[in-house]
Amino acid sequence: MFPTHRPRRLRQHPQLRRMVRENLLTTSDLIYPLFAVPGESVAKEVSSMPGVYQLSVDKIVEEAKEVYDLGIPAIILFGIPENKDIEATGAWHDCGIVQKATAAVKAAVPELLVIVDTCLCEYTSHGHCGYLEVGDLMGRVLNDPTLELLKKTAIAQAKAGADIIAPSGMMDGFVQAIRSGLDGAGFEDIPILSYAAKYASAYYGPFRDAADSSPQFGDRRTYQMDPANGREALTEIELDIQEGADMLMVKPALAYMDIIWRVKQASNLPVAAYNVSGEYAMVKAAALNGWIDEERVVLETLTGFKRAGADLILTYHAKDAARWLANQS
Template sequence: MFPINRPRRLRSSPQLRRMVQETVVTASDLIYPLFAVPGSSVANEVVSMPGVYQLSVDKIVDEAKEVYDLGIPAVILFGIPEDKDVEATGAWHDCGIVQKAATAIKEAVPELLVIADTCLCEYTTHGHCGYLETGDLTGRVLNDPTLELLKKTAVSQAKAGADIIAPSGMMDGFVSAIRSGLDEAGFQNIPILSYAAKYASAYYGPFRDAADSSPSFGDRRTYQMDPANGTEAIKEIELDIAEGADMLMVKPALAYMDIIWRVKEATNLPVAAYNVSGEYSMVKAAALNGWIDEKKVTLETLTSFKRSGADLILTYHAKDAVRWLNE
């Protein structure tokens, strides 16, 4: 008790604070998202996400080299196809934009890990994550037929060079379907990073600008999770583990750190947190207006994700964060 116990003793200098620091974020914790588009020499800044660009494959390769040089171990690829259809052909075709980007990155930077987001919403005319019931304007996706599309997509991405498959559509049984598809195609050693607890969140708004993936009607609440539910997340991760998931993701991160903690406590698998577009854009907007210190807020936020249990953090701040950590 005071005055014998004085916790401030261990806060008296930067060196001492650093020595007893419990949580440390490093470049190895981070994954950088990239958006691939058709064409060449294309770099379209996403208006709602300052500093984030839609990039053609040649520009993606340049970005991948920069990411690798910074010490960031992995990127995750999203694709915006030239054409969309109800079959989501651009997602699973061998000449799809993600497939082209994955192959180009692996040829240019073999040691950089390429994670392929395995979803269909960017590739369908209606913006939903699979087949819809005929005439349904609510966004209810037909679960089991959609699993076949996801299986085809995952195998195509693996053939193109993806090191990790990350299914994000929140279909029941999607991990099992993708695992069987990969194994049957000879990709037994490709791990699955499942978006196991993905919420129907308002924080995704800017991403839909970046990926051109807004649903044309309805919403995604029939397949993504209710933000009010926590115990349901544990059920979802248990199912995905049983189906063969190698890593688990919680998305979004900032308003769901309790879920990150609960998921980490419930499993011994690596847990990833997705620091999503809305979280990023709020920091950027406030910083551009001079209301916050972008560097301090970003590093504090990333540290909080790791403190809550995240082993990996997908974040648009990744490059800036590494530069700040290296200062």
């Protein structure tokens, strides 16, 4: 009579496995990051991220069309300005690179959602996410003056046609400041996807290459979260919800699936997971060396984020994943 219970009964046939599958990854879950740079016909591959490029606005538009045709519903834009300064002028100027790319994409592919990263590190000459205290070589950012810059940046991005504002600087009160700025400028219908639990992670290295955003001194540990902390993430998301966040993000994703799960359990808001550059680069490197099956590893990882509670996944694998998922259907 042993064993009475045989879970393998439900694994015997591919169709039966599909019928009882608990989590389903689809292209509707995916958001594709893009990096906008000045110039024309620019497509410069990021050396630490094979298959990822810095793109001029015309190339961003081409990429956006391809993304939309693959069934991916949204992109998120990052910008690398021609010039940087301590005021992060390129972030909030009406002619900033992200604003130009946003307007061009919305004109060419109006149904594609454009999310904009609302942060200052790519635009400041020192590489930090806001105003620094005069003479401070430790990278301590002045919180409240930075909120005013973030508010100006969000309004400029909304004017350019952004569908979703995604503040990522981890300043205290940044959601409330941006919400009040957007509402005061007549953009009360634009949602905020807050980087609510963003950790000071070593997994961001390749992104710093792509976005040219490495700090010139110090680090970001005074404003991004300690990787050892979990309860703190719940405090952060609670504050962001109170301040008016519409969606919440956990970044990175792979080493923080427990945080994704805890955030999902603690909130009724949609939860996004950012499958960051270092996670992408490790998979690409292993795949290029023939050590892993890239398709299976990527889809397993993305499905893991779904299982952990993610409703949305920002990933550099998005285009490949969309193609692989289409071939499975």
